[in-house]
Amino acid sequence: MVSLLERISNPIFNKPNMNLFVNGTERVVTGVWEEETLLSVLREYFGLIGTRFGCGKGLCGSCTVHVDGEPVRSCITPVNNIAGTSVLTIEGLQQDNEKLHPLQQAWIDERVPQCGYCHSGQIMQAWGLLSKTRNPTEEQINTFMDSILCRCGTYDRIKKAILRAAVMLQQSSDTNA
Known part of the structure; x- marks a missing residue:
């Protein structure tokens, strides 16, 4: 493997620019190395x-973001493989500068966070479920969220927050209809 210093100083290692749409804004990435991850x-x-x-292995789910609407583990996603795609991160989930996304608000209302480390991944995984299933069952939540680890063990509160967010999203869509 070539060192970072060798890659930076040697023009043969320069990579072309690539475009990503991150949180609705087109972004240009310059000088991306072959092994560089989305994270x-x-x-x-x-x-x-x-x-x-x-974990850096795609096992814990803390790094979950959406690529073209699907939850992916950004720590194992080579950025070169997703040029031109749409990426949604926890920062882009917020609806506007003043109001939290219903999932974020439900997380607060249900007092989910303890250490908070896994929660951006938890929320992004939950959005993967709620964006396709507006009224999930507890079994669907358990199945969909099973791959995201929470070392603090707040799984019951996470489930309650997802159910609360589903109601909030339904009320929001009823109001906008």
Whole structure:
């Protein structure tokens, strides 16, 4: 493997620019290395630090974001494989500058966070479910959320928050209809 210093100083290692649509805004990534992950680009290039590094193996889910509407583990997603796609992070989930997304508000209302480390991944995974299933059952929640680890063990509160957010989203869509 080539060192970072060798890559930076040697023009043969320069990579072409690539475009991503991050949280609704087109962003250009310059000089991306072949092994660079989506997580590192989000955090280091764009300063979007809400997405967390947990295990680096795609097992814990703390790094979950959406690519073209699907939850993915950004720590194992090579950014070169997703050029031109739409990426949604926890920062982009908020509906506007003043109002939290219903999932974020439900997380607060149900007092889910303890250490808070996994919660951006938990919320993004939950949005993957609620964006497709507006009224999920507890079994659907358990199945969909099973791959995201919470070392504090707040799983019951997470489930309650998802159910609360589903109601909030339904009320919001009824109001806007």
